[in-house]
Amino acid sequence: MKIKINENFNNLSKNYLFSEINIRVKKYIENNPDKNIIRLGIGDVTLPLPKIVVDAIKKAADEMANQKTFRGYPPEYGYEFLKDSVRNYYGRKNIKINNEDIFISDGAKSDLGNIVDIFADNEIYIPNPVYPVYLDSNVMSGRNINYIEGNKENNFLPMPNGLDNNPKIIYLCSPNNPTGSLYNYDELKKWVDYAIKTESLIIYDNAYEAFIDGKYPHSIFEIEGAKTCAIEVSSLSKMAGFTGVRCGFTIIPTQLKSGDTKINDLWKRRQATKFNGVSYPVQRAAEAALSIDGEKECLKNINYYKNNAKLLADFFKSKGIYYTGGNNSPYIWLKCKEGYNSWEFFDYILNNASIVTTPGSGFGVFGEGYLRITAFNTLENTKLAIERLNKIL
């Protein structure tokens, strides 16, 4: 064919992070078939769904088997029953949003990736290290991308000081993947104030919100003025263990405007054209997870992971190794041993402790010299990993 392809795809970095990890782990297993591998690399939940959620899926499935209760095409922006649940979930944290601000999605990644559709060629500012979707989706659109550097000096919490005053699209992720760092009220207010002053937009990835304790903001909309400068993208993936169920929600306040255009209207049109809504049983599952009883059950799982994270963090602290995260986050971002880069330290831990981690350089150039370790394993394996690490660090 002589069809013109999107040449911006050629500018995507060939990120072989997880396939390279798999190759190295496979080789290690072949050479060490008797070793018991502990996987602290992957950012995926492992605990089963709460019963209340499973029951909701099954009840919805039964409704679909009956002509009287069968449901066809869902509303493109989500059923009102689920928007009510999202609104109430925010309400319990004293954050007021309206149903019209809420868009139900099949996960945060879809909305974070697809949101580029509604914008033209703006300056893009992306933290580094960070979740790679912000970067790749903007590279695919040929955007001019600038990094906001996270480092030891700012505790991997870059701030707007030093940025120019031009309008820009700024991605923030708090608690951050991979560093586990999160903004407090004062810091997030500085970002919101900066966005308002410069007429910029913040795209706020809130996927790890459920890990936050009370003293940090659970939503950017806790900050005054944020409804005129921010979109918040959330997910049930980590909050309710929905990585395999697939449901999220994005908040675009009707107040958010560029000139006279409501961003909410643009997204409505985008979704009505390129999306057909989320599976009915999945929306019922999400409704159950976001209910008061559901949230309690989900928090049991969250607390299990948080306990693992705390054990790991306490251990690294006792060793005097610099890290971020481990609190309000399932991730620990660990400084590599002196003289080791990310991949070398990854190999060192794999070869000497049979533990799989994730090299920090896979999350951006400023992740070099660090490793990501996750709390998504069993308590037993987490304890065993600490024992092993204690011998080699």
Added chain:
Amino acid sequence: MKIKINENFNNLSKNYLFSEINIRVKKYIENNPDKNIIRLGIGDVTLPLPKIVVDAIKKAADEMANQKTFRGYPPEYGYEFLKDSVRNYYGRKNIKINNEDIFISDGAKSDLGNIVDIFADNEIYIPNPVYPVYLDSNVMSGRNINYIEGNKENNFLPMPNGLDNNPKIIYLCSPNNPTGSLYNYDELKKWVDYAIKTESLIIYDNAYEAFIDGKYPHSIFEIEGAKTCAIEVSSLSKMAGFTGVRCGFTIIPTQLKSGDTKINDLWKRRQATKFNGVSYPVQRAAEAALSIDGEKECLKNINYYKNNAKLLADFFKSKGIYYTGGNNSPYIWLKCKEGYNSWEFFDYILNNASIVTTPGSGFGVFGEGYLRITAFNTLENTKLAIERLNKIL
């Protein structure tokens, strides 16, 4: 904010088709509260899911409740078990595809809308009248769009004769929504030959395949050479009543290349960046629907709708009214009464027979003067509608 928005959105037509229908129907009901409305307007299934499908959802939900069988992130392109089912479904129609060609989606609309991401600025050719997503997704990308006119002369099956020899992206939908027309082997071969000769790409919307009888192609890949010039987008929405469950599949043969670039590779990268796979219980439901037993159950529903379509078509034939579809399709595309445009004829039928249809002009300028009538109602209502129409046509 001073963020630049995608100005192409301003070029989208304000299509108020279904909201305008709702307004007129609501008004009619207010003025005629005692009338029994029959809805033959909407393109959505109404029969419940087969038991085999519902059981699959419930079994998958139970697996998610158990630590040993819990599943996290699904593969971005679909589980191999479901790709196997899709491959076997094609295989039973003697069409050979490979698992690597298959991408599991949350529905045809998502993939038809998002496919624009991987292409640059090509000439776009779209049938008219047709499903509005091809047009709107390309308008959003600022593409130059040409219409391929469907009309009474070509039985709403436009052919490539008359088109220039430049490479282009061509959308085809067969059986067509809204006209119910479908290409036979010879006609589809002419399109494939034209695409090969001009180094063009055909994006083939196959969402209504399950309504096709044996003597028409069930896939563009039945035509020799199609794997070098076509993408096929399919859905379980109509085949298995999945409009509320949300699952589809897109076939991008690894042979399909532009220059040296495999289109399959581009779509892989697009989906890995902006999509996180389909819900596990939904994939199990789709596997069940595509199994031999599942297909049999689904066909019972299809045949129920097809019988409704046949009754309507036979009636219009007996009246000597020109129509297309009604066979191999749930849609009948009916010529309006002499002197009536689409909306006038819509009103005529609503006011005189209490039947809701869809004005053809809502599917493009060349749909003016026609109505779409669907078979997605009960047999009883379909018969009653025919009785009423018999009195006024």
